[in-house]
Amino acid sequence: MEYIALGCMSGTSLDGIDLSIIKSNGVDSYDEVDNYFQPYSKEIILLIKNTIKADSLLNPNLPTLISNEYLKAIQFLMNRNKLLNIDILGIHGQTIFHDEKLKISLQIFDKKIFLLKHPLVISNFRKNDLLNGGKGAPIIPIFHKLLSNKLNLKNSIFINIGGVTNITIIDDNNISACDVCFGNALANDLISFLQKDLSFDKDGILSHNGSLIKTLQQTLLSDNFFKINGTKTLDRNYFHKYFDLLKSHSSASLRNTLFTLWTILAFAIHEKSKYLKNPQIILCGGGRKNKTFKSILSNLNPNILNIDELGLDGDFVESQGIAYLAIRRFIEIDSTFHSTTGINKKIYLGEIN
8 A cells, every 4th residue: 555645854954844745655666746845044043053052952942943844844845735635744853962872862843733733743763763772873774775676776875965974885685874974064064154154065166176184184084983883873063073173274275174074075985885896876965966075976986876867856865765764654664774773673763643
């Protein structure tokens, strides 16, 4: 049986809400129906950033503010598809804190607002994984595997470059995954701090023709995170402990600093992917549009495509994945595995509210 699900996702880039409607049986069928992006206001972005930085909910109204943004976006997309009967609503929420050791992952929104209008809501997608020995991330690899099958790819690697970068390696029918490096968040926050009128390295223009700062590269790559093998996860602000160092280098050249960050990211991806023979590397997420990063990565791994080149929209893979996970939760199929998060047993993700 096939279901129509609407999935919503707010990533660690903190730019807004991705929404997707898909049709799927939760196993091996999948059709994209519609996608929509609802940007956050500058005020909400600042509130979220301050909350993450303080590790505290400084403004108790933030969950309601975010929930209202979600509700507005959901209603818009549903009105645009009013002839459809949405069976399941999957809401990930906005992550403000994730710590695998504490087994806590906080995504904020107010469930009560949604339950008044949408009785079948599935949320809290990371809790079951964390409570059963997993790291709570990444959770979309099972959807990457579905896409790989749909695209008839045997050996493929999906790279999602959001605020954090995660990798899914699909070797024939085997799947492994982990967070692999920082993504856009570190560079975005640096640019926002130094260039008040800019918020990210659009198309890689700010880093174009930059030069590598070898001492900076060596310092960041010596971080303990890169020494961990197997499954691992990364908080959005983990590498912000180097923020003062990045600001110092940026005072001499922001271009070279950004170029170095993209070089580190490309190297981290290459180190994780080099063991798979002749894989097709598929880039997803906002970072796929960064031409500087893509050029650096292409020098290490020539077989690279943006997922858009395969007929899929790279901005909405995660939100479509949440819709897919919501369907799997409804029909009670496991969606997370020891090789993707380190979990100890087969479970489905999400809670029916």
